[in-house]
Amino acid sequence: MSSSALSSQKEIRILIADDHPVVREGLVTILALQKDLKVVGQARDGEEACLLYDQLSPDVLILDLRMPKKDGQQVVSELMSREPRPRIIVLTNSAKAEDLRRSLTAGAKGYLLKGAEPRQVWETIREVFAGKSSLPHDIAAQLAESMAQPQLSQRELQVLRQMAFGKSNKEIAQILYISEHTVKNHVKVIFKKLNAIGRTEAMAIATQRGLIDSGAC
Amino acid sequence: MSSSALSSQKEIRILIADDHPVVREGLVTILALQKDLKVVGQARDGEEACLLYDQLSPDVLILDLRMPKKDGQQVVSELMSREPRPRIIVLTNSAKAEDLRRSLTAGAKGYLLKGAEPRQVWETIREVFAGKSSLPHDIAAQLAESMAQPQLSQRELQVLRQMAFGKSNKEIAQILYISEHTVKNHVKVIFKKLNAIGRTEAMAIATQRGLIDSGAC
DNA sequence: CACAAACCGATCCTTTCGGATAGCTCTTAC
DNA sequence: GTAAGAGCTATCCGAAAGGATCGGTTTGTG
Numbered sequence: 161m162s163s164s165a166l167s168s169q170k171e172i173r174i175l176i177a178d179d180h181p182v183v184r185e186g187l188v189t190i191l192a193l194q195k196d197l198k199v200v201g202q203a204r205d206g207e208e209a210c211l212l213y214d215q216l217s218p219d220v221l222i223l224d225l226r227m228p229k230k231d232g233q234q235v236v237s238e239l240m241s242r243e244p245r246p247r248i249i250v251l252t253n254s255a256k257a258e259d260l261r262r263s264l265t266a267g268a269k270g271y272l273l274k275g276a277e278p279r280q281v282w283e284t285i286r287e288v289f290a291g292k293s294s295l296p297h298d299i300a301a302q303l304a305e306s307m308a309q310p311q312l313s314q315r316e317l318q319v320l321r322q323m324a325f326g327k328s329n330k331e332i333a334q335i336l337y338i339s340e341h342t343v344k345n346h347v348k349v350i351f352k353k354l355n356a357i358g359r360t361e362a363m364a365i366a367t368q369r370g371l372i373d374s375g376a377c
Numbered sequence: 378m379s380s381s382a383l384s385s386q387k388e389i390r391i392l393i394a395d396d397h398p399v400v401r402e403g404l405v406t407i408l409a410l411q412k413d414l415k416v417v418g419q420a421r422d423g424e425e426a427c428l429l430y431d432q433l434s435p436d437v438l439i440l441d442l443r444m445p446k447k448d449g450q451q452v453v454s455e456l457m458s459r460e461p462r463p464r465i466i467v468l469t470n471s472a473k474a475e476d477l478r479r480s481l482t483a484g485a486k487g488y489l490l491k492g493a494e495p496r497q498v499w500e501t502i503r504e505v506f507a508g509k510s511s512l513p514h515d516i517a518a519q520l521a522e523s524m525a526q527p528q529l530s531q532r533e534l535q536v537l538r539q540m541a542f543g544k545s546n547k548e549i550a551q552i553l554y555i556s557e558h559t560v561k562n563h564v565k566v567i568f569k570k571l572n573a574i575g576r577t578e579a580m581a582i583a584t585q586r587g588l589i590d591s592g593a594c
Numbered sequence: 595c596a597c598a599a600a601c602c603g604a605t606c607c608t609t610t611c612g613g614a615t616a617g618c619t620c621t622t623a624c
Numbered sequence: 625g626t627a628a629g630a631g632c633t634a635t636c637c638g639a640a641a642g643g644a645t646c647g648g649t650t651t652g653t654g
Contacts, residue, residue: 179492180403180470180491180492181403181407181492181493181494181495182400182403182404182407182491182493182495182498183399183400183403183491184403185402185403185404185406185407185495186397186398186399186400186401186402186403186404186406187399187402187403188406189402189403189405189406190398190399190402253397253470274397274399274400275396275397275398276398276399277398278398278399278402281399323577324577324578324581325578325581326573326574326575326577326578326579326581328575356543357543358543358545359576359577360540360541360543360576360577360579360580361541361542361543362543362577363577363580363581363584364541364542364543364580364584364589367580367581367584367585368584372581
């Protein structure tokens, strides 16, 4: 029940960045239960997160992906240039493989769902603080699955987004300054990568995977 | 800064139902700041919510839409048969008009986003407890917009879901035991209602509106 | 260097879409 | 009772879609 003996001499200084007041309060409450964990600051958006990070130099940053002004991905990318390397845990309610993949490639060390149990939160923080990467089992499984699936290239994503607006191949060709034949080729590859039989199913899969700008969620 | 004088003699007994521990803790912490609000129980899923509601008879139930075992909509529908009529506030992170609409038609009296400020949460609880319906301004605006847009009929939704699997009109016809011509007609109506120019765009719009079973979010 | 992958372009051919238009039941609401 | 809307069926027809197959450049990696 009690925590491990990992460098328990110093307390771990934590910065929370989340635009939901309820979640911030919940995290503070949960983390306050462990005496080696100390919340030293809270940010309401991405900009504030960067500012406070530089001011406070926390040991661990817990970050939501969807935030106003500057989203989680950007914050991770921006902070990764700092020395020493920040230890960042992404805490979000999106179980989408795409978000997970992007977060990790951007440099995040941990990924937690908002449905996580308190103990899981504590342990992840301690592991990341200790320099390890930490992914809950269920999340790790998704990552493996995600990595197995081929990713769309930038160009293919552009085509996909135009498809989402109902554009025809010819229209997409004009928009992207390429031949309609090329568009058809891209579309074909998209189908294969998404394992879809037509553009309609491709759209359904893409939006559910988070490949399309879905705005609110 | 202080609250209104609305029947402040008794404290308002509140039941929380949310599968996210972090959110539950956050709510408890926030509600504890107001002495007229008292959390009398917490449920982790839909079934527990119904059970605890009957045991505790809270004044107000705060409910998440997405929960294991029994989702929020079902809980609202089920509890509405109770006497006296339960006062239910839906608290979710989905700003989707569809969720909002379904919740209200099911009988919920309030709708809050997880991004809501503490004061907004307090006020909504008090208003709903007083028998009023309460919708934040931004949410209400969305509702108006949603209501203005035509809804899809059951049959049209069935067609739409088959489209999501990439089925052709002919295939959908076979599946639903109707003529391909009929399917085409339904599809045409769907386009008009969703304001889409083709099935691809229709899919994009439908998934973003939550018309398609999106499972995890 | 060689190989893979992204990106670009093309042809042929069949199937499917989707618009315009029309008529038929059945149920619900005014 | 009649008007409205859901659900069903139908024909014509041009425009897309998409499968199969081919070949080209450029860039980056082993």
